[in-house]
Amino acid sequence: MVLMTRRSRRAAGHHGSWQRVLFAAMPFVALGLLLMPQGATDRVRLWVSPVFSPLQNRTEVAALDIADQMRRAGPTSPQAEAAAIRQDVATLENALAEATGLLNEKEQIIRDLGRLRADLDGLPCRLTPARLLAPEIAGGQAAARLSEGSGKGVRKGGAVIVRRIDRGAREAIERGEPVLVAAGLVGVVDEVGSVTSTVRLTTDPRTSLMVQIITRRDGQWRAGPEGVARGSDDGTAVTVQGIPRTADVAVGDFVVTSASPESPLPPYLIVGRVVQCDLKPAALFHTLVVEPRSSAADAREVYVLAPEVPSHPPRPPARR
Amino acid sequence: MRWFLVTIIACVLVVLQKVFAPGGLAVMVGGHPAQPDLLLTLGLFLAFYFPPREVFVAGWFLGLASDLVGIAGRLGLKALLFCLVLYLVSHLRGNLPRQRAIVQFAAALVTVFAVHGVWHLATAALGGAWPPVLRSAEISFLDALYTAVLAPYLFWMLLLLRSPLGLSAAAMGERD
Numbered sequence: 001m002v003l004m005t006r007r008s009r010r011a012a013g014h015h016g017s018w019q020r021v022l023f024a025a026m027p028f029v030a031l032g033l034l035l036m037p038q039g040a041t042d043r044v045r046l047w048v049s050p051v052f053s054p055l056q057n058r059t060e061v062a063a064l065d066i067a068d069q070m071r072r073a074g075p076t077s078p079q080a081e082a083a084a085i086r087q088d089v090a091t092l093e094n095a096l097a098e099a100t101g102l103l104n105e106k107e108q109i110i111r112d113l114g115r116l117r118a119d120l121d122g123l124p125c126r127l128t129p130a131r132l133l134a135p136e137i138a139g140g141q142a143a144a145r146l147s148e149g150s151g152k153g154v155r156k157g158g159a160v161i162v163r164r165i166d167r168g169a170r171e172a173i174e175r176g177e178p179v180l181v182a183a184g185l186v187g188v189v190d191e192v193g194s195v196t197s198t199v200r201l202t203t204d205p206r207t208s209l210m211v212q213i214i215t216r217r218d219g220q221w222r223a224g225p226e227g228v229a230r231g232s233d234d235g236t237a238v239t240v241q242g243i244p245r246t247a248d249v250a251v252g253d254f255v256v257t258s259a260s261p262e263s264p265l266p267p268y269l270i271v272g273r274v275v276q277c278d279l280k281p282a283a284l285f286h287t288l289v290v291e292p293r294s295s296a297a298d299a300r301e302v303y304v305l306a307p308e309v310p311s312h313p314p315r316p317p318a319r320r
Numbered sequence: 321m322r323w324f325l326v327t328i329i330a331c332v333l334v335v336l337q338k339v340f341a342p343g344g345l346a347v348m349v350g351g352h353p354a355q356p357d358l359l360l361t362l363g364l365f366l367a368f369y370f371p372p373r374e375v376f377v378a379g380w381f382l383g384l385a386s387d388l389v390g391i392a393g394r395l396g397l398k399a400l401l402f403c404l405v406l407y408l409v410s411h412l413r414g415n416l417p418r419q420r421a422i423v424q425f426a427a428a429l430v431t432v433f434a435v436h437g438v439w440h441l442a443t444a445a446l447g448g449a450w451p452p453v454l455r456s457a458e459i460s461f462l463d464a465l466y467t468a469v470l471a472p473y474l475f476w477m478l479l480l481l482r483s484p485l486g487l488s489a490a491a492m493g494e495r496d
Contacts (some may be wrong), residue, residue: 030403032394060339062339
């Protein structure tokens with residue numbers, strides 16, 4: 001009996017000490033979680049979501065039905081019912097319009113993919129459809145980015161030079177891969193997260209591409225000189241430098257990615273068309289201003305072009 | 321405290337919280353869908369009737385659950401706020417007539433207002449934005465009012481489970 005009492009006291013003591021340790025550690029653990037980056041927080045939420053989501057979704061549907069019934073409970077007269085039915089019809093028409101829009105969007109994606117795939121016929125590559133995210137979607141992180149200013153993608157005057165897509169390492173997206181729309185190159189993948197990635201647009205001054213001019217003279221297409229394209233300082237256009245003074249370049253010529261083996265991008269992706277061609281009297285090189293063929297401001301659906309074989313293939317297991 | 325039963329109740333409340341989502345039973349006031357905070361109400365119930373240290377631990381886990389099922393803000397912020405505020409309530413409860421609906425209403429109003437208000441401000445500040453004090457206060461008050469209206473009913477339902485929860489007559493407060 002004495003032994004039992006001693007044991008239970010000892011157990012109670014252990015229990016108390018554990019509680020004290022827990023009591024002291026918990027605020028620090030919370031602070032540690034608080035200091036975790038937003039990306040890690042989002043990832044944890046993604047992992048946890050399958051636990052409650054199925055039940056929550058069912059509950060939400062039931063709640064929507066209850067709310068609908070509650071809202072309808074009031075009017076009972078024929079006029080009121082007719083008004084309610086008219087409202088329902090309007091709601092369904094809106095839903096139909098929305099569904100039609102979505103269907104058109106998906107058909108557009110299929111058409112774009114078909115076109116790009118036809119253009120890339122024979123090349124060992126894959127196209128990953130992605131969507132450019134609105135800045136609001138990233139929540140507090142976006143707010144931070146906006147407040148941080150030009151260093152994080154927002155330029156004075158409103159030209160956006162960095163966008164985010166809803167694809168990341170989970171879809172085997174890698175840094176440096178080109179991002180396209182059907183009309184041409186939009187930008188290059190800059191930072192890859194697990195579920196999202198940052199795209200540096202062609203108009204970003206930090207973007208540097210090896211390009212080639214394609215000219216059309218007298219109905220003949222010709223490959224012109226090569227140069228280096230960079231985003232303009234105001235983030236609205238692309239400037240091409242390094243085109244020799246003697247080169248035959250004019251407004252309206254096409255600018256494509258270079259076929260040179262030193263170029264990190266696949267060849268002949270359309271960057272834009274020349275809209276201004278400056279040549280100072282003493283200068284050795286032309287300075288071209290190029291308007292991008294694809295505006296990231298209008299685009300929603302984009303495609304990430306990647307080689308079929310990843311640049312970092314997984315290592316085979318070590319043999320003993 | 322019977323931790324297993326509290327965990328089950330918390331899980332049920334996390335699921336039920338979706339009933340009050342926008343489009344469901346959330347009340348739209350000035351563009352803000354006011355929703356009650358059921359997990360914090362459970363925490364408040366525990367703070368009324370259980371020892372402060374147990375309340376602290378329970379509040380921490382309830383806050384973390386609320387953080388995890390939420391869609392905004394940093395992890396750990398609600399965990400920190402829940403455990404501190406509920407610990408404070410469990411110390412201040414003293415000789416309050418805790419079984420009176422008006423006391424439960426007032427306690428829920430103040431607690432939810434405090435927790436949500438600080439959470440909104442801290443989330444805005446951590447996101448790099450200037451904390452919108454008036455808007456945060458308005459949103460928090462609406463949530464707090466909705467929670468306070470429902471709190472006596474939730475307390476009543478939880479008090480039906482007092483024996484399985486291990487609530488003694490002494491813990492219930494003889495004066496009530």
